[in-house]
Amino acid sequence: MRMSHLFGRTLREAPADAEIPSHKLLVRAGFIRQLAAGIFTAMPLAKRSLTKLENIMREEMNAIGGQELTMPVVHPAELWQETGRWYQIGSEMGRFKDKNNRDMVLAMTHEEVVADLVRKEIHSYRQLPILIYHIQTKWRDDPRPRAGLIRVREFTMKDSYSLDATWEGLDKQYRAHYQAYFNIFHRSGLPVIAVKSDVGMMGGQMAHEFMYLTPIGEDTLLLCDDCGYSANRQIARFKKHILPTEPPLPIEKIATPEIKTIEDLANFLDIPKEKTAKAVFLIASITDNNETIDKFVFAIVRGDMDLNETKLTNALKAKELRPATEEEILAVGAVPGYASPVGLNDVLIVVDNIIPKSSNLVAGANEEGYHFRNVNYGRDYKADIVSDIVAAKEDDLCPVCGHPMHTIRGIEVGNIFKLGTKYSEALGCTFQDKDGKDKPVIMGSYGIGSGRLLASVAEEHHDEHGLIWPITVAPYQVHLIILPGKDKKEVQETAERLYQNIKEAGIEVLFDDRNESPGVKFNDADLIGNPLRVTVSQRSLNKNCVEFKRRDQKEKTMIPLEAIIPYLKKSITELEMEIKEKEVEVPFTD
C-alpha cells in the first residue's frame, strides 16, 4: 500500500476527548475515527489488524472443532420474549419496529438465535457435540461508553456456542475454550489471566473472564499469590474474620445524638467497627413469571465491611438494584442514619452470613438520635435471606488458603460461560437421547470482542512515539520509507523496485512514497508502529545498502540492497517465534 493514497491520515495532536494511550494513538495514527459516543469506524489500518485478530480467533476455534457461520444482527422480539430477556433487560437493548409495526431487537448477543437454530436442526444425540461460532456486530446501548475502543456501544465479537448432550461434554468444550482463549491472547501479544466471574445477564453455572491487567481497567480483581485463587471483585469470596461469641446481653437503647455514620458511631462508643451493624437500603426489581415488581430491600452487613451489590443482586435473583431514596426509606418506617431491622415490616431483609455469628452488635433504633446496643440476630430480628453479600478488599483472606489477597485492575477481553440448559429449556431445544427420552441441549457461550482486544494490544504495546504492534497484529509487516534527497531519480527508482520486490516476496508492506520531510516520515512510521522499517536514501545507496530497524529496538543496521528481502523474511520469522514462545499451556483453575 502506498501511503500517498492511504485513507486516513496521521494527526500531530490527539483530539481533546481522548485520554488513554490506546485511544489517543489509534486516533492519531489514523486507525479509528469516532462517529458518536461508543461508535467508531475502523479505518483501513485498523481493519487490517482486526482481520488478523479475527483470523487468529478463527484458527483457534477451528482447531477445537468450531464451525463458522453468521447469524443475523436483527432479531424478531418474539424470540427474546420467549427467553424473557425482552422483559429483563432494560434500556441497554436496542429496540425498534419494522414497517409492519413488529417489535425488533438489535442483537446484543446470540443465545436466542442459536437456541432457535438448535431446536430446528438438532434432534438426536448422534448430532452432538457441536461447536459453532461467528464474528458479528452487536449493539449494547451501554449507559456509559468510554476509553476509546475499550468500552463501546457497537462492537464486533467472536462468539462461540457449544452444544452438548452431557454435562461432561460441556465441561470438555469449556476447558477447550479455556486453553484456546489463552492461545488467542498469547498469539495477539496480550498477557492475560483467567478469573472466576459473575454470570451476569447470561445466566448459567460457571464463568471465567480473561483479564488483561492494567491500571486503566474497569474491573477490580482479587488475587491470592499463594494458591492462585483469582476472582472478579463482583463475586470474590474471602474468609471473614469471626469474632469470639459472647453470651447475648439484653438489648439496650442508647442516645447517640448527631451520630450518623459507622465511623462516628464506633468513635463515639469507643468500640471497633466490627461490633456494629451497617444498614443499606435498596430497591430491587424482581421478575417473577414475566412480571416485574419493585421490592424494598434492607441489607445488613457488619460495620467493617462493604456491601457487594452484585452478590446481593444474585442472592435476590433481582434484575436491577438501586439505592433507595430518602422518601422511600421513610415510607417503610425506617430512619436514615439510625435504621434498624428490629421491628420493621413489609421489607425484604437480607443479612450477610457473618451477622448471625456476630453477637451483641450496635445497630440503629429507628429513632432519630438513638441506637440499640446488644442486637442479636435470631433473637431480635430475622432475615428473609442470609447470604454472602459483602465485598472483598485488599488484604482480605483467601477463601481457599487463607493467605491475604491483593487487588488489581483489569480489562475483560474475553469470557466463557457454562450456560447449561437455561436457553434450551426456555426455547424448547431438546434432542432425543440414547434412552429414547427428550432432553434439553446443554449449552456454553464464549466471547471475545475484537475492538477491545485491538485496543488492549495497543495499550500494552506502545511507547511515547507511538504504537509497537506485535507482528501477528500489525497492519503491515514492513514500513518502507523513501528519502529521495537532492538527486531524486536513482533513489526513487530503487525504492519503487524494492517496493515491488517486497510485495512479490509475499511480505505486507506500507510504502511511504509521500513528498514529506524525513522527520515527518520517521515520526509517522513510529506512530503507526509496523514492526519492521526499511529506509532507502541516497546515503544508504552510496554504500549499496538500505537501512533496517525494528520498531521495538533502537539499533539501525545497514543491509546490502540485494540481501534485504531474505533479511526481512528472517526478521519476520524471528518476530513470529518470539510470539510463539509465549504460547503456553495454562492449567485450568476452577
Add this chain to the structure above:
RNA sequence: CGGGGUGUAGCGCAGAUGGAAGCGCGCCGCGUUUGGGACGCGGAGGUCGGCGGUUCAAGUCCGCCCACCCCGACCA
C-alpha cells in the same frame, strides 16, 4: 440515571468589562529544501453546538435543548 467539565476552521486552542472572528499545526498553489514533525510568498476554509430571549449591537449576558468527555451507578 446522579456529580463535574467542554462545545469557536480538519486538529489543538485564544477571544476581560457586549462594539469588524483570531493564533499554531494541517490543507491548496508556486519556489527553495530533504536522515527525526523544514522555509518563503500567495491562498482556501466558520450557521462561534442548536433554538429562543435581552440589547441599537451577542462568540460574549439570560433561558431551554442537544452533543461529547471525565467520576460514580452499570457493563464484554
